[in-house]
Amino acid sequence: MRNLFIGISTILVIGLGSAGHFVHQAFWWILVGFSPLIIMGFFDILQTKHTIRKNYPLLGRLRYFFESIRPEISQYFIESDLNGRPFNRRDRSVVYQRAKGVRQTVPFGTQLHTDEPGYExxxxxxxxxxxxxxxxxxxxxxxxxxxxxxxxxxxxxxxxxxxxxxxxxxxxxxxxxxxxxxxxxxxxxxxxxxxxxxxxxxxxxxxxxxxxxxxxxxxxxxxxxxxxxxxxxxxxxxxxxxxxxxxxxxxxxxxxxxxxxxxxxxxxxxxxxxxxxxxxxxxxxxxxxxxxxxxxxxxxxxxxxxxxxxxxxxxxxxxxxxxxxxxxxxxxxxxxxxxxxxxxxxxxxxxxxxxxxxxxxxxxxxxxxxxxxxxxxxxxxxxxxxxxxxxxxxxxxxxxxxxxxxxxxxxxxxxxxxxxxxxxxxxxxxxxxxxxxxxxxxxxxxxxxxxxxxxxxxxxxxxxxxxxxxxxxxxxxxxxxxxxxxxxxxxxxxxxxx
Ligand SMILES: Cc1cc2nc3c(=O)[nH]c(=O)nc-3n(C[C@H](O)[C@H](O)[C@H](O)COP(=O)(O)O)c2cc1C
Ligand code: SF4
The missing domain is CATH 3.20.20.70 (Aldolase class I)
Known part of the structure; x- marks a missing residue:
C-alpha cells in the first residue's frame, strides 16, 4: 500500500514533467488538487506513532475517523431500543419526553421480556x-x-x-x-x-x-x-x-x-x-x-x-x-x-x-x-x-x-x-x-x-x-x-x- 501510494505520487510528478502542453496543464491541475492528500500521505509514511497510517497512507486514516464516530453509528443504526449502554434508547427517550413535556405514553404494550431473568x-x-x-x-x-x-x-x-x-x-x-x-x-x-x-x-x-x-x-x-x-x-x-x-x-x-x-x-x-x-x-x-x-x-x-x-x-x-x-x-x-x-x-x-x-x-x-x-x-x-x-x-x-x-x-x-x-x-x-x-x-x-x-x-x-x-x-x-x-x-x- 505504501509502495502503491509512492508509485501514484511519482507518476503524477513525472507526468507533469514529461507531458505535452495540454496534458501538462491537466496534470498540473490534478497535482494542485491532490497535493494536500499527497502531503498528508507522505506525512503518514514519515510519522512513527501509528503503524496503520504508516503501512496504509491516507486509507489508514479512515480507520481513525470511523472509530471516532462509532458511538454515533451504533446509536443511530445498530442499537435496538433495549440494548444501548450505559442507557438504552427507551430510558433516554422517556427522559427526553418528560423533559419536553410531550407524549409520555407507550403504544401497544411492553417491549420487555417479562419471562427472562432480571425482569422486575x-x-x-x-x-x-x-x-x-x-x-x-x-x-x-x-x-x-x-x-x-x-x-x-x-x-x-x-x-x-x-x-x-x-x-x-x-x-x-x-x-x-x-x-x-x-x-x-x-x-x-x-x-x-x-x-x-x-x-x-x-x-x-x-x-x-x-x-x-x-x-x-x-x-x-x-x-x-x-x-x-x-x-x-x-x-x-x-x-x-x-x-x-x-x-x-x-x-x-x-x-x-x-x-x-x-x-x-x-x-x-x-x-x-x-x-x-x-x-x-x-x-x-x-x-x-x-x-x-x-x-x-x-x-x-x-x-x-x-x-x-x-x-x-x-x-x-x-x-x-x-x-x-x-x-x-x-x-x-x-x-x-x-x-x-x-x-x-x-x-x-x-x-x-x-x-x-x-x-x-x-x-x-x-x-x-x-x-x-x-x-x-x-x-x-x-x-x-x-x-x-x-x-x-x-x-x-x-x-x-x-x-x-x-x-x-x-x-x-x-x-x-x-x-x-x-x-x-x-x-x-x-x-x-x-x-x-x-x-x-x-x-x-x-x-x-x-x-x-x-x-x-x-x-x-x-x-x-x-x-x-x-x-x-x-x-x-x-x-x-x-x-x-x-x-x-x-x-x-x-x-x-x-
Ligand atoms: C459529569 C459528572 C460529574 C460528576 N461529578 C461528581 C462530583 O463532583 N462529586 C460526586 O460526588 N459525584 C460526582 N458525580 C457522580 C454523580 O453525582 C452520581 O453519584 C453518579 O453519577 C450516579 O448517579 P447517576 O447514575 O444518576 O448518574 C459525577 C457524575 C457525572 C456524570
Ligand atoms: S454530556 Fe452527554 S452528550 Fe456530552 S459528551 Fe457526555 S455523554 Fe456526550
Missing amino acids: WVTHSLYTSHIEEDDLRITIGSSQCKQPYNSSIMNVSAMSFGSLSMNAVLSLNGGAKRGNFAHNTGEGGISDYHKQPEGDLIWQIGTGYFGCRNEDGTFSPDLFQKNAATPTVKMIEIKLSQGAKPGHGGILPAKKNTPEIAKIRHVKAGTAVLSPPRHSAFNDSKGLLNFVNQLRELSAGKPVGFKLCLGRKEEFEEICETIKSTGIYPDFITIDGSEGGTGAAPLEFSDRIGTPLYDALAFVYNTMVNYGIKDEIKLIASGRVMTGFDIVKLLALGADGVNSARAMMFALGCIQALECDSGHCPTGIATQEKSLMKGLDVTDKTVRVANFHKNTIFAVKEILEATGKHGTDDVRRDLIYRRVEENKVMRFDEIYPY
Missing part, C-alpha cells in the same frame, strides 16, 4: 390510594440539626462546574428553583452560576476542600463558615467516595485551572491541583463524625451528611458503631452505587471497584436499623435513576430519597455521545468550549430540567397510588418482585432480606 415488577393493589404532592417530600435533619431541610425525594446529584459548562450549571440550578428541589454543587465549589438562579444548593466538600481550603490544601473553617452562610446552601455533603471511582483522587490540570475556576476553588490559577484520595481533616470514623459536628456548628446547624460508595462492610459497621457510641448523628448518608457516572475515571475503577447500589443500599439500611440509628438519619441513594420505577425500587430497599446525575444530563439534552472526558461535548454540557456551550439555551433547558423532575415525581405518585400506599414510608421490599430464573421468582425481601 411492582405488585399493585385492588384498593388504590390517593397521595398528595407533600406526601412525597421529606425532612432532612437529625435532632442535632437546627435548620432541617424540607427536600424533594429526588434532587440533582453532585456534578461540578468545570466538569459541566456554565450553561449546564445555570440550567440545573434554574430547574431546581423552578421545581422546588435541590442541586448538589459537586466537589468543585460554589460558582456564581450555582448562585444566580437561586435554586437550593447542597454544597459538596471533597478532599480538595474547594471553596474552603487553606493555601496548603487543608480545610479552612473560616472560609467554610463564610460560604456555608450563603442563603441558598441548604445542606452540606462531605464526599468520601463516589461509585464510578471509589478510592481514586483527581487532578485539575494546570491548563484547565483558569482564573475563574481558581477563584471559585481558592487555588492558584494555572497550577495543577490535586484532589487526594482521602481527607486530611480526619482519618478515622470518630474524626469523620467530629468533622460532621464541626461543619454543622460552623453552618449554624444546617444538615450535614456524607456520601460514599460502599466498600468494606466492616468499615461501615464501624462508622455506625461510632455514631452510636459518640451520639453524633450525620443528618443524611448518601449511598452511590458502583454503576454511577463520572466525567472521567480509569476503566478498572468504573467497572470493577465498589458495591453495586442495590446490594449496598440494602446492607446500609439494615446496618443502620440494627444499630438503632436509622430514625435520626435520612438515607439517600444514587445510581441509574431514570424512571419512577427506579425510584420506587430504591425506596423499597430503604432509601428515603434519591439523587440523579445522568438523567438530569439527558434532560439538558445529552445524547450519550460519550465524549465527556474529551472536553468537546457536542451538546455543550460537559465542556468549557464557548462555541459548544452556546448551543445550550439556558431558558429552555431550565424548563426541561424542572419538567423532568415534576413528571418523574408524578410517575412515582401514580405507581404508589396503584399499589395502595400512602407515602414513601409505606414502601417495603415485599412490593417488588424479580424473575431470577426462567421459572423462579423472588421478592426483594427474599433477595435482600431485612
